[in-house]
Amino acid sequence: MADYHWPPADKRFLIGKSFNRVDGPAKSSGRAKYSYDISRPGMLHGKMVFSPHAHAKVKSIDTAAAERMPGVRAVLIMFEPGKEVLWAGQEIVAVAADTEEQARDAARAVKIQYEVLPHLVGDVTPEKAGAGHIEAGSEVKEGDPDAAMKSAEVTIEGTYGAGVITHCCMEAHGQVTEWDGDKLTMWASTQNVTGIAGEMSKALSVPAADVESITQYMGGGFGSKFGADPWGPACAQLSKKAGRPVKMMLERDQELIEAGARPSIHAHVKAAANKDGTLLAWESESWGTSGPHAGGNPPVPYVMRAPNRRTRHTAVLTNIGPGRAWRAPNHPQSCVITMGALDDLAAAIPMDPLDFFLKNLEHTGPRAREYREELLKAAEMIDWKKKWRPRGTKDPGPVQRGLGLSIHTWGGGGHQSNANCTIHPDGSVDISIGSQDLGTGTRTIIALVAGETFGLPISAITVNIGDSHFPPSGASGGSTTVGGVSSSTRHAATNALNELFAKVAPHLDAKPEELEAAEGEVRVAADPGRAITWNQACAKLGATPISAAGQRSLDLISSGVGGAQMAEVTVDTETGIVRIEEIVAVQDCGLVLNRKTAESQVFGALIMGVTYALFEEKLMDEQTGRCLNPDMEFYKLAGLPDIGKFRVHMMTGPGYDDRGVIGLGEPPVVSPGAAISNAVANAIGVRVPTIPITPAKVLAALETAPSARRA
């Protein structure tokens, strides 16, 4: 009888090793069809008309001219006159035409009149925003911050923060929709193939069973692609009106303006310690904008929480596009604020920040032991003790070198997931789950877990995902997919295997509970010579395959990880340019299933981290209320020449593996901003208070530090 628990280390033959992703060949040969690539017979192209004003009332909409344009088949008003636009980029009208060019022409011919209202688009403090634009949170107090501040031997005070950035998915948001009578098929670029079908059904008042959502491949989401969005139902309505399939993907400017925004978070911080490095107190007033609606309280102070503290967060409501979850929502910003202030506190003592963090690990909660191991490992990898010098130690010449560190956490866990496993009489095996692969390697780990269960190679397993007609599975968010689908797959596969054992046992003259599946055979565990091949075993099924279901199982997964990262940078104090020399990342995530794709997640997170630490910023124009850089020339992503040397170490083995599977997508993207910011401060002797750390900000910071001023 097969047991569904993860096998012990000496019995694993796939888990924890490195495998190529199963859809790698399709992706690297261009054969993979993304939602953006779907073409249907008679398909039209949809384009939308957007409000140019950040705050306005729609007075009238005239689509007559657009409807007469060549090739136009349907026009849809998405935002009725009388309603109030809350950001520049709000979609007002959608059109569908034979070609993309015709649709774009028609969109330009729509006439909309607005009553323009005052707007606020600046990433400003609550005081500057004014009473009508804030939602003040309540004060949270722990211990006695006043007494602790008063008694402390060292205190620091400063402002830290991170501005608004966007998701900038390579594949824009959007979808293709097609009706067959009253049944709708939708190919959307989504992180939520099961859930989006339900959302469409609700928005269009169509029975849920009549909506099928398909996403075989999707080009990046990072938290911005959970919902159908206004363009999903609009596309389906255009299809209905025109009686033809419609493809409507956002153009790049709209993708950056509306379809992605990580809220800003800033904080004024006071922190206190004793000269021996004992962390005593924290006070912060934080604020930030998530567009027209409040974005939730950030976890400040982050991970290392002083025993005496007082915090309060105020949401600033602005007329920028609405915030969306961005890989580890609120964590990178909170990390920059907290680790920056603690690093400044260590410098003020003065103390090596590594010693300061090691001394205060008791304030990190239940994973202090893991953080210690991870910090020490990272320090060894980057040779911290040899390389670190007190803040602002000068090298001859304009280029200064520095080291910084940061620690982070994330939950993980597993979302609800249902899997179905079929063993066919010809020996083939398939697993079906209504999940999706965002590029994290979900397909591959499903095949890996099934292969591990059956003693078969990964290539023997067919994985069916990306369709809402498969058993329901959760949205891919919060690093919950791997926990959900690995445990549902393991259960479904084990249940199917036990059915197979029941059929095969008489042929091996054994009881089902005496059998095991390993090395391509079904055999008696205690007497492996009594065996038949996998295919022979499956042939005993006759004509009927085995079909078994499985669900997410909490005893195969868990939640809560830690990681430590250290960065070495050089800063040219004449130009303000920061270069990443090296980043080392040490990360735990429980039981690692596929080492290759796990490491890719961490490498990718470091690169995304360098990008938001140094380059990314959604710039808004105070005068017009519009985004100034909705393109990829001026909304800057790091390229190959911009990254440094990266090394990754995964914490595995006893104490880690036995926690079960935990998600990894989010945690490693949290620390790079803070580690880089701290390394820059170490190099130039002064804090650049906000990310991205642009050359202009570096030069401005240098001007404020007389001791570090350029010669």
Place this chain on the structure above:
Amino acid sequence: MSDNREDRRPPGGASPPECSEPAETAESKGFSRRAFLKGAGVAVSAGVMVTEGLLDTATAAADSSAAGPGPVPITLRINGKSHSLQVEPRVTLLDALRDHLDITGAKKVCDRGTCGACTVMLDGKAVYSCSVLAIAAQPHEITTIEGLATDGELSPVSQAFVQHDAQQCGFCTPGFVMAATAFLKQHPDPSYEEVTTGLGGNLCRCGTYMGIREAALDAAKRIRAGRA
């Protein structure tokens, strides 16, 4: 806006004539990304084909007769086959491939010559197909990623991308594979630094650059071994 980033070059380090030179030489000739973009932008808005920054001067001059604005018949040689289609003169090569011929390996991302996801080869040189008009591509042999595999077997570059996990969501991958393929034609034995610079004209959001760099170096070895 000040810029922290390295100066970037078009994909494969190969599209404009200047870029077929080693990086140092391109630099010393004063070629810059900004000048390249400016050149391309001016030519398109003036209604001519494309600047000599993208195609050679003779081609641009020969094809600059007025056409359109309605659809015109064109013939494109793609992956060794001829395709006849009707497109408006303003249609880019990228849109012609994707919308009219259902050849979708080249991806539309920035749609203005920044990210390289739409990279194809014209006569063996990498170009951003979003910045070439379809009608201007007629005299050229167009190679898309669909044309790299032989008898269903992945090209050495595609194989190396799989082996080194140089892809996550994979949306930028075809562009990178094309840029790397063109780059390796010009630089069959590149250094680590040459790969870093030569593939600097493509962007990835998931952060697969570590794998891409390893894949390009490994593919160079695979190709050299195949020739030997």
